[in-house]
Amino acid sequence: MAWLRRHLLLFAAVAVLLYMLLPNVVVAVFSFNDPVGRYNYTWTEFSTRAWTNPCGPQGLCDALGLSLRIGLIASLVATVLGTMIAFALGRYRFRARSGTNLLIFMPMATPEVVMGSSLLTLFLMMGVPSGGLAITIAHIMFCVSFVVVAVKARVATLDPRLEEAAADLGANPTQTFLRVTFPLAAPGILAGALLAFSLSFDDYIITNFNASPSSITFPMYVWGAAQRGAPVQVNVIGTVMFIAALAIVLVSQLLTSRRQRAAA
Amino acid sequence: MPAWSTWSSMAELAVLSGGTARPPARRANWVPYALLAPGLLWLAIFFVAPMVTLLSQSLQEGSVEAGYTFTGNWQIYVDALQKYWPQLLRSVGYSAAATLGALVLAYPLAYYIAQKAGRWKGLMLVLVVAPFFTSFLIRTLAWRTILSDTGAVAGLARSTGLTDVLQAVALTGNDSLLSSKFAVIAGLTYNFLPFMILPLYASLDRLDRRLVEAAGDLYATPWQGFRHVTWPLSLPGVVAGTLLTFIPATGDFINSRLLGNTQTVMIGQVIDSQFLRVLDYPLAAALSFILLVLILVLVSTYVRRAGTEELV
Numbered sequence: 001m002a003w004l005r006r007h008l009l010l011f012a013a014v015a016v017l018l019y020m021l022l023p024n025v026v027v028a029v030f031s032f033n034d035p036v037g038r039y040n041y042t043w044t045e046f047s048t049r050a051w052t053n054p055c056g057p058q059g060l061c062d063a064l065g066l067s068l069r070i071g072l073i074a075s076l077v078a079t080v081l082g083t084m085i086a087f088a089l090g091r092y093r094f095r096a097r098s099g100t101n102l103l104i105f106m107p108m109a110t111p112e113v114v115m116g117s118s119l120l121t122l123f124l125m126m127g128v129p130s131g132g133l134a135i136t137i138a139h140i141m142f143c144v145s146f147v148v149v150a151v152k153a154r155v156a157t158l159d160p161r162l163e164e165a166a167a168d169l170g171a172n173p174t175q176t177f178l179r180v181t182f183p184l185a186a187p188g189i190l191a192g193a194l195l196a197f198s199l200s201f202d203d204y205i206i207t208n209f210n211a212s213p214s215s216i217t218f219p220m221y222v223w224g225a226a227q228r229g230a231p232v233q234v235n236v237i238g239t240v241m242f243i244a245a246l247a248i249v250l251v252s253q254l255l256t257s258r259r260q261r262a263a264a
Numbered sequence: 265m266p267a268w269s270t271w272s273s274m275a276e277l278a279v280l281s282g283g284t285a286r287p288p289a290r291r292a293n294w295v296p297y298a299l300l301a302p303g304l305l306w307l308a309i310f311f312v313a314p315m316v317t318l319l320s321q322s323l324q325e326g327s328v329e330a331g332y333t334f335t336g337n338w339q340i341y342v343d344a345l346q347k348y349w350p351q352l353l354r355s356v357g358y359s360a361a362a363t364l365g366a367l368v369l370a371y372p373l374a375y376y377i378a379q380k381a382g383r384w385k386g387l388m389l390v391l392v393v394a395p396f397f398t399s400f401l402i403r404t405l406a407w408r409t410i411l412s413d414t415g416a417v418a419g420l421a422r423s424t425g426l427t428d429v430l431q432a433v434a435l436t437g438n439d440s441l442l443s444s445k446f447a448v449i450a451g452l453t454y455n456f457l458p459f460m461i462l463p464l465y466a467s468l469d470r471l472d473r474r475l476v477e478a479a480g481d482l483y484a485t486p487w488q489g490f491r492h493v494t495w496p497l498s499l500p501g502v503v504a505g506t507l508l509t510f511i512p513a514t515g516d517f518i519n520s521r522l523l524g525n526t527q528t529v530m531i532g533q534v535i536d537s538q539f540l541r542v543l544d545y546p547l548a549a550a551l552s553f554i555l556l557v558l559i560l561v562l563v564s565t566y567v568r569r570a571g572t573e574e575l576v
Contacts, residue, residue, distance in 0.1 A: 013376035016369045017391055020457055023406035024395055030409060041409045081303035092296035103304060107311050109507070111515020111559060113532040117539055117552040118314035121321040124545075141310040144303055198397045204518065205532070209539065222401045226522065230405060238402035245397030249390050257386070 024242050031235035038229025050232035057231040063221035064237065067201050070132065070217065074139035075196035081140070082147025082196075083189050087181075089148070090155030107145045115142060116209030123210065134210040135217065139200040146199060147192035154188025187256070194248065315556070322549035332545070344550040348534055352558065355530040358445070358520070359513040362452035366460040366509050367502065369453065374464035374501075375494075379473065389465070396458045404522050407451055411441040411523075443525040451519035459508035467501030468494075503570045511559055531555055 030040055034047035055061035089100065107115065119138050120130075128134055162184070166176040204219035211220060222234055322340055326332035345352075377388045395403065410417055418441050421427045430436040435446035471494065479489040517532035531551065538548035 009372055009376050009380065012372035013388075016373040016457075017388065019369070019454065020395055021391060022410060023403040023454070024398060026406040026409050027398075027402055030406075041412050042414055081306055084299040085303040088296040088299035092299075094296040094300075100300060100304065103307050103312075107307065109511050109559075109563065110311075111511060111532065111555060113515040113517065113535050114318075114552050114556045115311070115314070117535055117548060118318035119310065120539065121317040121545070121549060122310070122314040124321075125317050137310055141306060144307060148303075194397075202400050204401055205516075205536075208536070219399065219401050222399065222405070226401070226405055234402060234405075238399050242394065242398040246390065246394045249393060249397075253386050253390060 027235050028239045031232060031239050033232060040230060040232050050236045054233050054236050057233055060221060060233055063216045063218045066215065067218035070136050070139060071197045071201040074136050074143055074200040075193050077140045078143035078147050078196045079189060079193040082144045082192060083151050085148045086151035086155055090152050104145045104148050107142050112205040116206035120209045130210055130212040131215040135207050135215060138206050138210050139203065142206060143196035143199055146195050150192035150195055151185065151188045154185050158184050318549050318553055322546050322553055324546055328543050340546050340550045344547055344554060348551060351529055351531045351534050355514050358449050358452060359510050361449050362513050363506050363510045365453040366457050367506060370457060370460040370464050374461050375468055378465050378468035392458055392461050400455065404451055404518055407523060408442060411447055413440045445528055447523035448520045448528045451523045452513045452516060455519060456509040456513050460505040463504035464501040467498045471497050507563060514559060515555060
């Protein structure tokens with residue numbers, strides 16, 4: 001009983017972690033299912049059919065390709081814009097700092113349905129057609145703030161004396177930035193870019209407001225398919241994404257700890 | 265610096281960390297403005313301007329075919345509130361329940377990772393963050409499998425009498441767990457849990473263990489130590505986490521659409537269908553604007569309360 005009490009916190013922590021991971025496990029398990037009928041909700045029989053033919057269902061891989069393209073462009077632009085803002089906030093003194101912070105904070109504190117619908121009204125009035133361009137613009141907008149927060153956290157921990165040392169050794173501002181500041185901030189920038197990519201890749205609500213019938217992203221495909229019964233291949237893609245995310249995060253974690261050990 | 269402080273600080277709100285930020289070291293010149301301009305311009309055009317066009321759209325009359333003209337008729341707001349107040353109220357209620365649920369679930373896990381996990385800390389944080397990088401829709405659909413009538417969870421709930429309890433408090437309408445209030449709130453809790461865990465972890469990780477030990481030395485029971493030392497010091501994380509959960513959960517309609525029924529429709533679902541299916545743009549815009557204002561009012565009241573006095 002005393003043993004149970006001592007480990008109560010551990011049990012609670014593990015239970016919550018299992019609650020968080022259960023859906024991922026179910027998605028992976030059901031990617032090997034061979035369902036009867038349209039709905040992949042009950043286990044029928046083991047099969048690797050979906051894994052050997054991931055592009056089988058019509059439109060799935062087109063949607064995946066579109067999401068990857070939009071994700072890459074949106075995360076690239078958002079990372080550049082967000083990193084610039086983060087450097088301005090972390091390295092310079094200027095007026096309108098609190099106004100800037102508020103403008104960065106607001107998109108994170110606005111429900112997606114409000115951002116999506118308001119952009120739709122803007123695009124309607126400006127005559128911007130729905131589709132890939134409108135979606136990309138929207139994704140860049142909501143990703144910028146997250147990049148700023150990620151990069152700012154990293155920039156805040158950088159020792160300004162390192163840059164001063166570079167300048168003392170005769171480096172000009174461009175050289176200082178490229179050889180000292182940028183490499184030191186790179187992990188934060190990478191984290192911001194990854195976060196932006198996954199936010200863009202995963203967005204349904206805002207995308208749906210700005211999409212046209214010819215611009216079906218992967219989440220929109222999943223949503224549409226869910227109404228008629230989603231094909232097993234959707235689970236295959238979900239599983240691959242989960243493993244890829246796990247691998248990227250684990251590798252970055254290992255690299256950081258190795259570098260720290262080397263530095264110590 | 266561990267990579268984790270980068271991941272977790274993402275979840276800390278700019279507004280909350282703003283007050284403690286170290287003043288930047290350099291002299292002012294044109295450089296910061298040049299760095300800020302492109303990004304802020306983007307936000308001004310595609311975030312701020314749409315709020316104006318949204319308001320303007322709500323005050324127009326006409327139709328998609330005939331075009332719209334601005335009439336400035338605020339009556340639409342009265343109509344929208346009269347017709348859809350149950351969905352608005354329900355969204356706030358579900359979202360508040362999910363936020364509370366997420367806080368109760370996240371606190372022990374965040375505390376364990378921050379204070380007790382030792383060398384498992386990195387791995388546990390990876391496991392918290394990883395689902396966050398996997399499709400939200402696919403994971404929500406997985407809950408349909410987990411909660412389905414033939415599944416193990418439903419069986420367990422029936423044999424332990426949980427289904428009867430849920431029915432008694434009207435969280436479910438019948439024997440099944442799916443297509444109910446319960447499923448929607450559980451789905452919302454699940455989906456926004458990482459947003460609660462990360463800021464809580466960040467504030468608990470900074471907690472000085474010696475303060476809790478000092479409380480013990482002064483004869484505080486573990487509960488008193490938690491109540492008077494740990495909890496107050498973790499409040500910034502609690503505030504950030506509850507905001508990051510409550511705000512998106514209130515506007516969400518994926519959970520209510522995939523896990524609920526016609527009695528669990530949330531306001532986001534109404535806005536979505538009015539805009540994209542019914543094509544009643546002024547009404548949809550008015551509802552969207554009401555949701556925005558409602559959240560701003562609730563959040564600013566909450567932040568002010570949490571900022572000036574203790575929450576409990």
